[in-house]
Amino acid sequence: MELKQFKISVLPLRDKLLNYARKLTESPDDAEDAVQEVLLKLWNKRLELEQYRSIEAFAMTMTHNLCMDMWRTRHTTNVPLEYVQDATPSGTPERLLEIKDEIRLMREIIDSLPALQRTIMKMKDIEEYETEEIANITGCNPEAIRSNLSRARKKVREIYLQTIQERIRRNQA
Template sequence: MELKEFKITVLPLRAKLLSYARKLTDAPEDAEDAVQEVLLKLWNKRLELNQYRSIEAFAMTLTHNTCIDMWRCKRNDNQSLDIVQAASPAGTPEQLLEIKDEICLMHEIINSLPHLQRTIMRMKDIEGYETDEIAEITGCGPEAIRSNLSRARKKVRNIYLQTIQGKRERRKEA
């Protein structure tokens, strides 16, 4: 499918996908993000779209799954303190707070990654997808998945270590 055909066939579905995504998400911005991600996936799969009986049905399914994935990520973010408390019930409030701060820091670092790296890292390290599954979903090749994952992990590690080192230096000064 070439650009012209894509514009004629897929882009008119945007309004319908957005309406559906708004019903599944809490915020209009999340719906916009989901639809944008779906359109990107459809563009990356444009050469294979002719094999689907209904491109609209495929796009709606992608939208549904993307919104569900977004909901799962948000749900996991909100449960982090509960997980910390369950993992170390004997910890002092100060220790629990430090662990929660570490988890929040990791979420911030991961959220600062470029979109593709963040998506791949979450799919691989948090949700447990295999490389081939991620490649199929994102439309990237397995080598690109491994490369982006490696870069993302390295960046997270470097930012984390810099942040921790900065906190230690500030404690020494105080």
């Protein structure tokens, strides 16, 4: 799709996408950011857009997914201690501190992954997206999603076990 065709087919959708994003985000700034990112992604996929039956439906789906990502990021990045306490009925202060340390450790490990693996792992394991949804959002094929997810999980497991073993050795010394 050339620039002229993009201007005719995609840019007129901007207002509709913006209205939808405002309803989902309840923030004009976040809605503007989401639509801007969707339009950028559509521009980057302009050569593939002709394979979709409805560019509008594709754009709306992208907007929806991006707004949901923004919402999830805002509501899942920092788990307050109260939620950890609610999740553990026999939450002694020591146990709550251990859980908080485990959450911090897992965040650090996940944040140390390469960007694509980190994104895919968060979307699949934390935000519970389906593989096809992740593929649509990231532009990767489903096999690449599965492969990156497998590598990410393996790396997280290795680092986690290594860290735990180091802690045990330190405590025994």
